[in-house]
Amino acid sequence: MPDYPFKRMFIIVMDSVGIGEAPDAEEYGDKGADTLGHIAEEMNGLTMPNMEKLGLGNIKRAKGIHPAERPSAHTGVMQEASHSKDTMTGHWEIMGLHIKEPFRTFPNGFPDELITKLEEAAGRSVIGNKVASGTEIIKELGPQHMETGDIIVYTSADSVLQIAAHEDVVPVEELYDICKKAREMTYEAPYMIGRVIARPFIGEPGAFERTANRHDYALKPFGRTVMNNIQDAGLDSISIGKISDIYDGEGITESLRTSSNDDGMDKIVQTARKHFTGTCFLNLVDFDAKFGHRRDPIGYGKALEAFDERLPELLQELTDDDALIITADHGNDPVHHGTDHTRELVPLFVYTPRYQPGSDLGKRQTFADIGATVADNFSVNLPDNGISFLKDIIKEG
Ligand SMILES: O=P(O)(O)O[C@H]1O[C@H](CO)[C@@H](O)[C@H]1O
Numbered sequence: 001m002p003d004y005p006f007k008r009m010f011i012i013v014m015d016s017v018g019i020g021e022a023p024d025a026e027e028y029g030d031k032g033a034d035t036l037g038h039i040a041e042e043m044n045g046l047t048m049p050n051m052e053k054l055g056l057g058n059i060k061r062a063k064g065i066h067p068a069e070r071p072s073a074h075t076g077v078m079q080e081a082s083h084s085k086d087t088m089t090g091h092w093e094i095m096g097l098h099i100k101e102p103f104r105t106f107p108n109g110f111p112d113e114l115i116t117k118l119e120e121a122a123g124r125s126v127i128g129n130k131v132a133s134g135t136e137i138i139k140e141l142g143p144q145h146m147e148t149g150d151i152i153v154y155t156s157a158d159s160v161l162q163i164a165a166h167e168d169v170v171p172v173e174e175l176y177d178i179c180k181k182a183r184e185m186t187y188e189a190p191y192m193i194g195r196v197i198a199r200p201f202i203g204e205p206g207a208f209e210r211t212a213n214r215h216d217y218a219l220k221p222f223g224r225t226v227m228n229n230i231q232d233a234g235l236d237s238i239s240i241g242k243i244s245d246i247y248d249g250e251g252i253t254e255s256l257r258t259s260s261n262d263d264g265m266d267k268i269v270q271t272a273r274k275h276f277t278g279t280c281f282l283n284l285v286d287f288d289a290k291f292g293h294r295r296d297p298i299g300y301g302k303a304l305e306a307f308d309e310r311l312p313e314l315l316q317e318l319t320d321d322d323a324l325i326i327t328a329d330h331g332n333d334p335v336h337h338g339t340d341h342t343r344e345l346v347p348l349f350v351y352t353p354r355y356q357p358g359s360d361l362g363k364r365q366t367f368a369d370i371g372a373t374v375a376d377n378f379s380v381n382l383p384d385n386g387i388s389f390l391k392d393i394i395k396e397g
């Protein structure tokens with residue numbers, strides 16, 4: 001193996017942890033959105049000493065978060081170049097793509113023609129077919145679904161077709177099968193839906209619970225990502241959590257599923273104890289799915305503090321050959337109107353044990369600067385978008 005500046009690059013996406021409105025937030029109805037800032041207010045101060053050490057307070061003013069005199073990471077702020085605020089677009093941009101046309105959304109539900117096709121393929125009727133929060137719609141329609149066996153179809157401000165069904169009414173394998181058929185129907189125009197998602201749940205009316213058997217069927221990235229280049233170079237591209245779903249398995253050499261943020265942290269720490277050369281890419285989805293969409297700022301705040309507490313375990317495992325990048329894919333301000341993502345700036349931390357920390361990476365114009373940096377580090381083709389900041393993070397002390 002050639003000598004790379006970093007043998008291993010770890011990337012953590014704190015799903016939806018935005019740090020304030022993006023310059024174009026108004027176009028998305030998101031003026032004033034500030035996921036981290038508003039959570040800190042609601043919590044009457046956040047306690048995140050480890051992120052503080054990295055320099056959280058140096059890039060973001062938030063109650064309880066103080067600037068570090070000498071941040072132990074390089075820090076910056078990133079703006080999304082692509083015209084969307086969904087998870088796939090954010091992640092694909094991180095790995096070098098620029099999505100000009102947002103995926104199609106269905107604010108009035110899916111067209112009758114599609115629903116009819118889906119009903120025929122599933123052999124079940126569809127109920128719902130509207131924009132809804134997943135936990136609310138199973139409360140509302142779960143009892144009817146249990147009586148009739150009809151499937152609950154819903155969407156959100158994201159480009160998603162979600163199908164909810166009780167595991168005792170529609171066995172998980174059948175639900176997956178229906179979702180695969182829905183996926184087949186919606187790859188192409190006029191639909192081009194970002195993701196079809198299986199949403200199984202269990203329990204009795206009034207006490208339904210969604211299970212970890214959620215499964216996402218995504219579109220393939222619209223172009224080659226830096227992860228493809230990493231894989232083609234014979235390097236490791238390890239995915240933890242939803243990453244594999246988000247890139248539809250493209251450019252991934254090994255995938256580890258997770259059941260929670262904590263499990264994600266367990267798995268990244270275990271991976272850091274192993275030898276590999278390449279990237280290890282983790283998505284922590286609880287912030288978004290369990291708290292942001294649920295508009296639960298206190299739950300969200302506690303999850304941030306829990307993440308902060310787990311961080312030293314990972315930092316301890318990192319050697320002089322490693323870099324750790326921490327960022328986010330969009331916002332999801334739990335005090336903002338609605339229940340969906342918010343167009344926000346995201347944080348950028350780069351922790352490199354070997355090199356002198358504290359570079360100000362400034363305000364980056366695209367998330368793809370991360371992909372460009374990763375490609376630059378491993379001497380693979382640079383993406384068409386993004387500017388590498390590799391030279392700024394490998395200054396000797
Ligand atoms: O409300 P639930 O079902 O959690 O759905 C949320 O999760 C979806 C995919 O992450 C988003 O599009 C949003 O609709």
Ligand SMILES: [Mn+2]
Pocket residue numbers: 015016086087288329330
């Ligand atoms: Mn996301």
Ligand SMILES: [Mn+2]
Pocket residue numbers: 087288289293341
């Ligand atoms: Mn989301």
